[in-house]
Amino acid sequence: xxxxxxxxxxxxxxxxxxxxxxxxxxxxxxxxxxxxxxxxxxxxxxxxxxxxxxxxxxxxxxxxxxxxxxxxxxxxxxxxxxxxxxxxxxxxxxxxxxxxxxxxxxxxxxxxxxxxxxxxxxxxxxxxxxxxxxxxxxxxxxxxxxxxxxxxxxxxxxxxxxxxxxxxxxxxxxxxxxxxxxxxxxxxxxxxxxxxxxxxxxxxxxxxxxxxxxxxxxxxxxxxxxxxxxxxxxxxxxxxxxxxxxxxxxxxxxxxxxxxxxxxxxxxxxxxxxxxxxxxxxxxxxxxxxxxxxxxxxxxxxxxxxxxxxxxxxxxxxxxxxxxxxxxxxxxxxxxxxxxxxxxxxxxxxxxxxxxxxxxxxxxxxxxxxxxxxxxxxxxxxxxxxxxxxxxxxxxxxxxxxxxxxxxxxxxxxxxxxxxxxxxxxxxxxxxxxxxxxxxxx
Amino acid sequence: xxxxxxxxxxxxxxxxxxxxxxxxxxxxxxxxxxxxxxxxxxxxxxxxxxxxxxxxxxxxxxxxxxxxxxxxxxxxxxxxxxxxxxxxxxxxxxxxxxxxxxxxxxxxxxxxxxxxxxxxxxxxxxxxxxxxxxxxxxxxxxxxxxxxxxxxxxxxxxxxxxxxxxxxxxxxxxxxxxxxxxxxxxxxxxxxxxxxxxxxxxxxxxxxxxxxxxxxxxxxxxxxxxxxxxxxxxxxxxxxxxxxxxxxxxxxxxxxxxx
Numbered sequence: 001x002x003x004x005x006x007x008x009x010x011x012x013x014x015x016x017x018x019x020x021x022x023x024x025x026x027x028x029x030x031x032x033x034x035x036x037x038x039x040x041x042x043x044x045x046x047x048x049x050x051x052x053x054x055x056x057x058x059x060x061x062x063x064x065x066x067x068x069x070x071x072x073x074x075x076x077x078x079x080x081x082x083x084x085x086x087x088x089x090x091x092x093x094x095x096x097x098x099x100x101x102x103x104x105x106x107x108x109x110x111x112x113x114x115x116x117x118x119x120x121x122x123x124x125x126x127x128x129x130x131x132x133x134x135x136x137x138x139x140x141x142x143x144x145x146x147x148x149x150x151x152x153x154x155x156x157x158x159x160x161x162x163x164x165x166x167x168x169x170x171x172x173x174x175x176x177x178x179x180x181x182x183x184x185x186x187x188x189x190x191x192x193x194x195x196x197x198x199x200x201x202x203x204x205x206x207x208x209x210x211x212x213x214x215x216x217x218x219x220x221x222x223x224x225x226x227x228x229x230x231x232x233x234x235x236x237x238x239x240x241x242x243x244x245x246x247x248x249x250x251x252x253x254x255x256x257x258x259x260x261x262x263x264x265x266x267x268x269x270x271x272x273x274x275x276x277x278x279x280x281x282x283x284x285x286x287x288x289x290x291x292x293x294x295x296x297x298x299x300x301x302x303x304x305x306x307x308x309x310x311x312x313x314x315x316x317x318x319x320x321x322x323x324x325x326x327x328x329x330x331x332x333x334x335x336x337x338x339x340x341x342x343x344x345x346x347x348x349x350x351x352x353x354x355x356x357x358x359x360x361x362x363x364x365x366x367x368x369x370x371x372x373x374x375x376x377x378x379x380x381x382x383x384x385x386x387x388x389x390x391x392x393x394x395x396x397x398x399x400x401x402x403x404x405x406x407x408x409x410x411x412x413x414x415x416x417x418x419x420x421x422x423x424x425x426x427x428x429x430x431x432x433x434x435x436x437x438x439x440x441x442x
Numbered sequence: 443x444x445x446x447x448x449x450x451x452x453x454x455x456x457x458x459x460x461x462x463x464x465x466x467x468x469x470x471x472x473x474x475x476x477x478x479x480x481x482x483x484x485x486x487x488x489x490x491x492x493x494x495x496x497x498x499x500x501x502x503x504x505x506x507x508x509x510x511x512x513x514x515x516x517x518x519x520x521x522x523x524x525x526x527x528x529x530x531x532x533x534x535x536x537x538x539x540x541x542x543x544x545x546x547x548x549x550x551x552x553x554x555x556x557x558x559x560x561x562x563x564x565x566x567x568x569x570x571x572x573x574x575x576x577x578x579x580x581x582x583x584x585x586x587x588x589x590x591x592x593x594x595x596x597x598x599x600x601x602x603x604x605x606x607x608x609x610x611x612x613x614x615x616x617x618x619x620x621x622x623x624x625x626x627x628x629x630x631x632x633x634x635x636x637x638x639x640x641x642x643x644x645x646x647x648x649x650x651x652x653x654x655x656x657x658x659x660x661x662x663x664x665x666x667x668x669x670x671x672x673x674x675x676x677x678x679x680x681x682x683x684x685x686x687x688x689x690x691x692x693x694x695x696x697x698x699x700x701x
Contacts, residue, residue, distance in 0.1 A: 252597025253547035257512055264516040285510065314627040319643030367640040370508045370632030371592040376623050392510025405637035406509050413514055417500030418466040419636055428496050430468070430475035431445040438483035440697030441476065
């Protein structure tokens with residue numbers, strides 16, 4: 001009875017805290033410019049099913065991809081076990097699903113195998129990060145917190161899975177001895193391998209071990225749940241909406257901001273209707289998180305810092321400052337900073353900082369070739385290129401701060417309709433030579 | 443050699459099959475002009491009547507847009523669309539993936555709705571329809587490595603058309619490790635070709651050329667005038683210009699046609 005009350009209190013506290021933090025994230029995302037109403041919904045559900053649920057992009061790198069599927073499948077499926085734990089905790093029952101009989105045995109057996117796979121997967125991930133020191137996990141933006149964050153997540157998952165297996169080991173021995181309410185239920189293909197370690201213990205010790213593991217497992221899950229909003233691990237939730245809302249392509253297509261179209265129309269035809277006054281004039285491009293779209297900000301919360309984008313970025317590969325992953329991490333860090341500012345001041349109070357300049361340098365923004373390699377590489381359809389473009393727009397249209405050579409290119413397009421200094425009258429020079437009798441010189 | 447403009451067709455009272463949108467690099471750069479002639483030659487051979495805009499063609503706006511100058515881009519787009527809509531243009535072939543991408547994907551929002559093809563796509567169609575016939579031999583046994591231009595490949599998922607053209611020759615098509623959706627940029631896009639690159643330890647075109655040369659090819663084939671410029675520079679950097687030629691798929695095919 002008392003344990004049920006304690007359990008319910010912990011559970012409710014965990015859920016309330018989590019909800020509060022998620023609401024803060026949603027509020028932060030909504031600081032961005034609203035997304036247009038979603039179109040082509042059928043394709044979006046399909047995209048989400050393939051990319052988030054089906055992990056189609058992850059397996060492009062088979063080792064990491066398959067290990068990730070172990071951890072992901074384990075994580076999702078073992079949640080059925082958590083459902084049983086919740087019911088047991090609330091009503092003081094023990095293995096409430098046991099009457100399912102053969103199905104129950106099958107379920108518990110598969111959870112154990114999955115738990116082992118998760119455990120092994122996380123161990124290999126730890127080795128890849130800390131012993132093999134794979135390059136993309138140790139680049140410039142992977143400072144102390146991002147690296148610790150990754151290790152905390154992996155170690156926590158290993159602990160949670162170990163608790164589950166030890167709990168089952170103790171439980172199965174008690175079942176075998178027919179002790180108290182420990183009814184025969186479940187099959188234990190993995191924990192039976194460690195059960196020998198506990199065989200010599202008394203019934204009461206085993207019960208203590210089983211109970212400690214049970215409590216640590218469920219409180220661990222609740223603590224982990226509340227760690228998510230502070231961590232890159234939040235991707236396990238937000239990747240789903242993020243892949244749903246992601247651009248359906250083609251990737252080469254960039255947005256045509258309507259705000260500019262209105263101005264251009266006015267320039268070309270002064271008698272054109274000015275757009276309706278929508279209050280504060282909007283900035284061209286993006287200087288801070290408020291200028292980005294909700295999707296950009298959702299992207300930032302979806303990034304789990306795997307670095308696949310940066311590892312294929314031609315600018316980064318050739319030693320430039322630009323790293324698409326850093327663009328995403330900076331966007332999230334700045335957004336979190338703005339969120340805290342709002343929490344303490346009621347509304348945003350100018351802190352003299354902006355995403356561009358204080359976090360991202362123009363040098364990074366100008367190094368991009370807009371090749372879309374980062375967009376293609378992202379397993380959860382984040383688009384760092386779109387944020388880079390918005391910052392270029394800000395730099396050019398608000399501050400006229402393009403590199404000088406680009407200003408030259410702009411004025412040549414304006415003056416002679418080409419990015420190079422050639423007169424428009426020479427547009428047909430290529431046909432001065434006889435193209436009808438093409439002569440290959442290769 | 444007179445190439446016909448839209449007004450020429452109107453004066454004749456006829457309509458071209460297609461508008462050949464040449465593009466800036468393909469109009470002005472001496473190396474790229476050769477590709478332009480190859481494309482025009484292939485269209486002629488296949489009996490496709492095409493018009494050009496000539497002096498009425500202006501930059502499509504891609505470098506301005508990708509450099510953040512949306513104003514300039516939209517001004518370019520609007521005036522180009524005005525010209526093309528004025529002539530009743532329906533179908534366009536471009537000799538450059540950047541023009542192709544902008545016209546196909548970004549002009550519709552601005553009121554320019556056309557069927558747009560990159561030259562590799564149109565040539566692939568003409569080969570399939572038997573309107574272009576290859577006479578084998580010219581590239582027999584030659585090793586050709588294909589480099590995917592970003593705005594044709596990843597940008598628009600056109601991976602096979604240029605490869606099909608190479609396959610139609612008697613050559614060996616070989617791939618770099620980073621190909622198709624994993625293709626590595628030549629370094630020109632996003633207006634980079636118009637500026638010095640940021641501080642780093644290598645130029646992007648050198649990185650890519652190194653990879654291409656690693657395949658020990660006779661030819662590095664591309665389908666973008668900017669890639670040609672960047673990779674040609676790369677090949678010169680490694681002093682391989684005698685052994686390895688950087689060519690457009692249209693040139694390869696134009697050199698192999700049945701006369």
